[in-house]
Amino acid sequence: MPIKLPSFRQRRDAYPPDLWTQCPSCQEMLFNKQLEKVLRVCSNCGHHFRLSAPARLNLLLDPDSFEECDAGLQSLDPLGFVDLKAYPDRVSAAQATTGLRDAAVWGFGSIGGRQVAMCVMDFSFMGGSMGSVVGEKVARSAEAALARRIPLVIVSASGGARMQEGTLSLMQLVKTVAATERLRLAGVPLISVMSDPTTGGVFASFAALGDVNLAEPNALIGFAGARVSAGTIQGELPEGFQRSEFLFNHGFVDRIVHRSNLRDELVKLVALLAPVQLPAPSSDNGNIPAFRPLSFLSALAERVIPESDEAVRG
Amino acid sequence: MVERLIGRSGRKGSSDADLAREPEAPADPTAAVWAKVQLARNLRRPRTLELLALIADDFVELHGDRFFGDDPAIVAGLARIDDRRVVVVGQQKGAETDENIRRNFGMPHPEGYRKAMRVMELGERLGLPIVTFVDVPGAHPGAESEERGIAEAIARSIALMTRLQTPIVTVITGEGGSGGALAIAVGDVVLALENAVYSVISPEGCASILWRTPDQAPAAALAMRMTATDQLQLGVVDEVIPEPRGGAHTDHPATAATIKTAVVRHLAALERRPLDELIEARYRRYRALGAFTTVDLEPVAIPERPGFADRLRNLLGGSARASNGTGSNPTRSHDEPPAREEV
Numbered sequence: 001m002p003i004k005l006p007s008f009r010q011r012r013d014a015y016p017p018d019l020w021t022q023c024p025s026c027q028e029m030l031f032n033k034q035l036e037k038v039l040r041v042c043s044n045c046g047h048h049f050r051l052s053a054p055a056r057l058n059l060l061l062d063p064d065s066f067e068e069c070d071a072g073l074q075s076l077d078p079l080g081f082v083d084l085k086a087y088p089d090r091v092s093a094a095q096a097t098t099g100l101r102d103a104a105v106w107g108f109g110s111i112g113g114r115q116v117a118m119c120v121m122d123f124s125f126m127g128g129s130m131g132s133v134v135g136e137k138v139a140r141s142a143e144a145a146l147a148r149r150i151p152l153v154i155v156s157a158s159g160g161a162r163m164q165e166g167t168l169s170l171m172q173l174v175k176t177v178a179a180t181e182r183l184r185l186a187g188v189p190l191i192s193v194m195s196d197p198t199t200g201g202v203f204a205s206f207a208a209l210g211d212v213n214l215a216e217p218n219a220l221i222g223f224a225g226a227r228v229s230a231g232t233i234q235g236e237l238p239e240g241f242q243r244s245e246f247l248f249n250h251g252f253v254d255r256i257v258h259r260s261n262l263r264d265e266l267v268k269l270v271a272l273l274a275p276v277q278l279p280a281p282s283s284d285n286g287n288i289p290a291f292r293p294l295s296f297l298s299a300l301a302e303r304v305i306p307e308s309d310e311a312v313r314g
Numbered sequence: 315m316v317e318r319l320i321g322r323s324g325r326k327g328s329s330d331a332d333l334a335r336e337p338e339a340p341a342d343p344t345a346a347v348w349a350k351v352q353l354a355r356n357l358r359r360p361r362t363l364e365l366l367a368l369i370a371d372d373f374v375e376l377h378g379d380r381f382f383g384d385d386p387a388i389v390a391g392l393a394r395i396d397d398r399r400v401v402v403v404g405q406q407k408g409a410e411t412d413e414n415i416r417r418n419f420g421m422p423h424p425e426g427y428r429k430a431m432r433v434m435e436l437g438e439r440l441g442l443p444i445v446t447f448v449d450v451p452g453a454h455p456g457a458e459s460e461e462r463g464i465a466e467a468i469a470r471s472i473a474l475m476t477r478l479q480t481p482i483v484t485v486i487t488g489e490g491g492s493g494g495a496l497a498i499a500v501g502d503v504v505l506a507l508e509n510a511v512y513s514v515i516s517p518e519g520c521a522s523i524l525w526r527t528p529d530q531a532p533a534a535a536l537a538m539r540m541t542a543t544d545q546l547q548l549g550v551v552d553e554v555i556p557e558p559r560g561g562a563h564t565d566h567p568a569t570a571a572t573i574k575t576a577v578v579r580h581l582a583a584l585e586r587r588p589l590d591e592l593i594e595a596r597y598r599r600y601r602a603l604g605a606f607t608t609v610d611l612e613p614v615a616i617p618e619r620p621g622f623a624d625r626l627r628n629l630l631g632g633s634a635r636a637s638n639g640t641g642s643n644p645t646r647s648h649d650e651p652p653a654r655e656e657v
Contacts (some may be wrong), residue, residue: 071610076603078548079539083524134603139601159494161514163524166538167550170492170514171603174500177469178476178597185477201514204465204493209473223465224455225494225523238457250461283539 023047025218039259048216048259050196052098053105053122056155060116060263061109068107070140075102075133079166087164094125102133103158106141110152112267114274117145120155123197129156130202131165135172138206142179146188149275152180153266156192156207160200160225173205180206189273191266194221194244194253208252212269214262215244215253336417351517351533353509354488355451358563360570361420362404365487367576368570370395371657373402376433378425382462384419386424388455388498390433392442396578401437403498404447406486421454424467427497431471434478443581444634445480446498453494453517468497475500476600481584481592483577486510486551502596503580504550506542507569508557513540513551544575548592549603596617 020029025047035042039059040049051059055098081087095101103126106119119141121128130138138154145152147209161169180190192210194203197220204223207213216219222242240246247253257265355357375391377384392404407420415418421654437444453464476484476500484501490512506512513520517535518528525534545551557577558565584592 055632072608072610073606074609076605076607079537081537083534083537130604135640137604156630163515163520163538164541165514165605166513166548167490167545168548170496170512171550171600173493173496174472174476174600175603176345176598177473181473181476182597184473192334201493204468204471205470208463208466208469221467222460223453223520224460232329247462250463252463260506 004232009035016185021049024241026126026279033283041231041259044158046217046220046258048196050123051101051259052101052124053120056120056122056195057105057118057207060155060266061111064114066107066109066118068105068138070106071101073101073133073136075131075165077164078132079164081164081166083159083164090164091128095297096242098122098125100125102137103128103130104134104137104292106137108144108150110261113147114270115150117141117148117150117155118155120152121157121202123157123159126162128156128158128197128202129162130176131162131169132172134158134162135169135175138172138176139179141167142176142183142190142206142280144191146183146186149188151184151189151191151273151275152183153191153193153270154206154210155195156198156202158193158198158200158202158207160202171214173201180209184209184211186275188275191269192260194219196220198223199223199242211273213253214255214257214265215247216259216262217244217256217309219244221247221253322406344532344536347536347541350509351511351532351535352385353561353563354511356488356561356563357407357409359449359488360562360566361406361409361449361487362402363406363572364566364594365404365447366393366402366575369393369574370566377429378433379428381428382425384633385423385429385448387420387422388426388430390430390468391443391592395445395574398578398581399440400440400581401433401442401444402447403433404445404487405450405495405498407449418454420450421452422450422494423454424462425466427453427464430498431467431474434474438480438547441480443483443585444478444501446484448484448486448490448495448499448503449488449510450491450494451489452491453497465493468493472500474564476596477593479593479628481581481587482596483584484578485555485573485577486512487573490540491516502584502592502599504577505553505563505573505580506545506551507555507556507573508542509561510542510653511535511540511547512542527595531591543655643651 019032021032021035022029023045026042026045028042028044030042035049040051041047043053057272077087100122104119104121106117109116109118119138123135142152161172163169183190189207189211192207192213194207194213194215196216197219198207199222203221220242221244243257244253248256372394373391375389386405387405389406393400393402405420405422405626408414408416408417434444453459453468482501484499484504486499486504487505488510490499490510492513492515496510497521517531517538520534520538521530539548542551542554546554553576555572559570562569619622
């Protein structure tokens with residue numbers, strides 16, 4: 001009678017991960033090259049896979065219109081943070097796997113022929129967490145959008161603030177929101193696109209404050225992470241909790257947009273939201289003018305004083 | 315910033331205070347930080363209402379956010395401190411179990427922050443300075459909180475405080491728990507009591523994510539440098555207010571008196587500044603927080619196992635890519651496989 005030896009060969013259903021990805025929603029095996037072609041959306045059940053920052057830019061912006069700004073920003077280790085691994089090691093590991101310097105990329109581009117400032121986050125870089133670099137890039141994109149009076153589009157994909165930079169990460173909430181608030185006061189629109197996931201400090205800052213909030217279907221969007229909630233609150237959380245549809249039903253998301261429609265939707269929105277050009281000339285010679293408080297305040301005043309209202313609207 | 319720290323400890327007659335604390339402060343830094351966290355969480359620590367009773371000559375509490383309800387975890391109202399009318403907003407934990415349950419263990423819901431915003435806006439309109447007291451484990455992380463938009467409320471409150479046209483002094487009196495604290499802790503001046511802590515996430519939460527177990531909370535507390543003096547060094551906090559021996563809970567009147575002196579001193583200084591300058595300085599204060607550097611290097615190279623075709627392509631197109639130089643080359647990254655899904 002033959003003895004059955006344990007097999008050390010791979011099981012036949014173990015697809016090579018370089019080529020195949022299993023859909024976490026419907027368990028379908030998807031061929032990676034095919035998945036790329038369909039914008040990383042499961043052709044079987046419509047599950048939206050996470051998109052890298054370059055792929056996202058490629059999807060949303062007009063071809064070859066993107067010029068990246070501040071590509072060289074790189075985080076320091078202000079706390080000397082070590083958990084199971086030192087923070088700088090985590091950063092360089094993430095840089096090696098993603099090819100990005102940090103979890104956000106920003107620059108200028110055009111959508112449907114209209115100039116926008118765009119900041120895109122990448123979840124694969126340390127969970128898209130917001131440390132000093134991400135905060136700085138969001139703030140700079142908002143300041144640049146204000147200086148040029150062009151809409152700002154932020155695509156979020158983040159687990160929240162980066163723990164390894166401690167309260168300096170927390171301060172990025174203030175930094176980013178202070179900048180987007182100036183946009184809001186100046187009448188320059190902010191479009192916030194929330195992809196899976198948008199949680200914690202990113203959702204509790206600029207992502208929640210868009211003039212228009214878009215979300216991809218079934219994206220995880222919420223304030224407290226599941227592990228935090230479970231540790232603090234007894235009892236189960238409801239089904240579908242913290243998903244795009246939950247937020248839509250409670251009035252915090254304007255529209256849930258399928259990835260294949262996202263660009264068209266943005267083309268329409270950018271055209272409809274285009275900020276009214278104030279008479280003040282903006283220096284548009286390529287370099288971003290610094291934020292000038294005086295001109296900003298006078299611009300504000302022009303919008304507030306009633307007689308100049310027609311001029312502004314017209 | 316280090317000089318500021320040294321200047322502080324030198325100014326105060328610190329030698330005997332240090333001696334008094336010596337026996338109770340453990341030598342192990344992790345244990346020392348954890349002892350501070352426990353002090354910051356001490357149930358007898360004075361909260362906003364207790365402090366106001368000792369600091370303010372008058373205090374009228376205002377209730378309700380005008381949308382949904384009143385949140386007992388945040389108190390807000392009008393007060394008079396030394397002939398100066400101010401708006402006060404602060405978190406309120408309970409000392410007893412009953413009160414703690416009623417106040418939801420000091421964890422605010424969205425309506426708490428919306429009440430805070432309403433009252434702070436009132437202060438702005440009346441030209442009254444704002445004083446906030448921060449002591450919160452974190453915003454309430456439950457389902458109702460999310461349904462009513464806790465993240466939106468926090469974001470909106472931070473946004474409002476960055477542009478309020480009136481001086482704001484913030485005092486971290488106990489636990490500065492992440493966004494739930496920050497929502498009322500954006501100020502022209504941020505003060506912290508000596509044993510207060512301020513962190514981006516609770517040490518338990520940090521430990522359960524990075525160490526995979528909440529038992530490592532003391533290690534996480536040390537790594538996050540969450541004590542008041544650490545925050546002073548990082549520039550997040552502007553001044554540390556000394557506490558009585560043994561901690562603020564041992565002597566409420568003395569704690570209140572030192573807080574009052576510091577708050578009044580800062581209010582007086584801030585009121586002298588023109589408003590537009592004040593707002594710009596506040597913007598710059600937060601704009602400058604962060605630690606990063608700019609590197610002028612090639613984009614990070616991705617070590618990948620190139621296939622034959624890739625290698626061939628690299629060989630042929632390599633010179634063109636090398637001359638490309640600076641950081642912006644999104645075209646390169648387009649065709650590479652995105653990082654695998656974490657499921």
